[in-house]
Amino acid sequence: MRLLLLLCACLWSSLAFAQTPISGRVLDAKSGDGLPGVTVLQTATTNGTSSGSDGYFSFTVPNRPDSVALTVSSIGYATQHLRVAGGSNITLRLAVDLKSISECCCLAPPKLEVSLISGVRYAAFGAGIMLHGSRFIRVPLTATASYQTNLARNHALRIGLVLPSIRRFRAPSVTENLEYQQLRVPAANMAFDSYTADLGVYVGYLGGVRLPTLVLGTGYARWRPTGAEVSSTSTGYGYTLGLRFNAFPAPFNVYASAQATHWPTYWQWQGRLTHGLPRQFEASVALNQLRNYTEISLLLSRSFH
Structure with missing residues (x-):
């Protein structure tokens, strides 16, 4: 029995010593904050891990090499290739990759975006515009406006303002949006006005998978029928829940958003x-x-830098 235990202990020790630990922390080179969701891989392999919420990571490599080649990458940051001593605890500092961020229009947004809009049911003609203040007056605000009509009594108007983002290039990040919406649709026997404010909360990655942005909001709305025979109205406060996410990443580049707002007696x-x-x-x-x-709209937009 003692011999068996001794053999098991020897086997366990040999297996343990055949693994070399690599650990450390990934920081933002400018702020010094820990970066979550950073991929740390043994170069040319799939062996590795992602950093935790404070930037810490740890994994093992097989055998007992004197040094290990690592590839460290994260969206929006310059990829690092380095070699570290086996069994070491390291601190890595990632710098923002200005080229990649500019290419995805995150750091350098367009000056403006114009859209042609066509409603399928109520408002067949329309247009929209988005102005990025950071490219005109150096103020990080984005103004949006769109208008649709059927060239008669039906029309839909939206006016929005995107406020400066909080911790834009690091998770968690928060975006703030204000919007006014007006619908005048006698064909659907309704007039509707709403004022909303929402927060888009992005927390980063979970197990190497990018999470969607959670939308939380509140607002005030007024709905009334336009028919003279009905005088009932519905007014009051509501709350919004929604998601924004990259539904199909490159090469498809499909982005999706969905949200539901509960007004006092109905959902939007x-x-x-x-x-x-x-x-x-x-x-x-x-x-x-x-x-x-119910309106489905088709949009064709063009950005100008």
């Missing part, structure tokens, strides 16, 4: 699918539904 459902096209074009399909009103 809104969603959008956007597909990136060559030459800075985008094609989108948008949905807006509340009570007996």
Whole structure:
């Protein structure tokens, strides 16, 4: 029995010594904050891990090499290739990759974006514009406006303002949006106005998978019928829950958003699918539904830098 235990102990020790630990922490080179979701791999292999919420990571490599080649990467940061001593505890500092961020229009947004809009049901003609203040007046605000009409009594108006982001290039990050929406649709017997404010909360990665942005919001709305025979109205506060995410990453470049707002006596459902096209074009399909009103809109947008 003692001999068996001794053999087991020897076997366990040999297996343990055949693994070399690699550990450390990944920091933002500018702020010094720990970076979550950074991929740390043994170069040319799939052996590795992702950093935790404070940037710490740890994994093992087979055998007992004197040194280990590592590849460290994260979206928006310059990839690092380095060699470290086996069994070492290291600190890595990643710098923002200005080229890659500029290419995805995160660091250098376009000056403006214009859209042609066509509603399928109520408002067949429309246009929209988005102005990035950081490219005009050096103020990190983005203003949006769109208008649709059927050249008669139906129309839909949206005016929005995107406030400066909090911790834009590091997770968790928060974006803030204000929006006014007006619908006048006698064909659906309704007039609707809403004022909303929402936060987009992005927490980063989980197990190497990028998580969607969680949308939380609140607002005030007024709905009333336009028919003279009905005088009831619905007014009050509501709350919004939604998600924004990259539904199909490159090479497909399809982005999706969906949100539901609960007003006092009804729900409003809104969603959008956007597909990136060559030459800075985008094609989108948008949905807006509340009570007996349902509109699907087709958009073709072009960005100008």
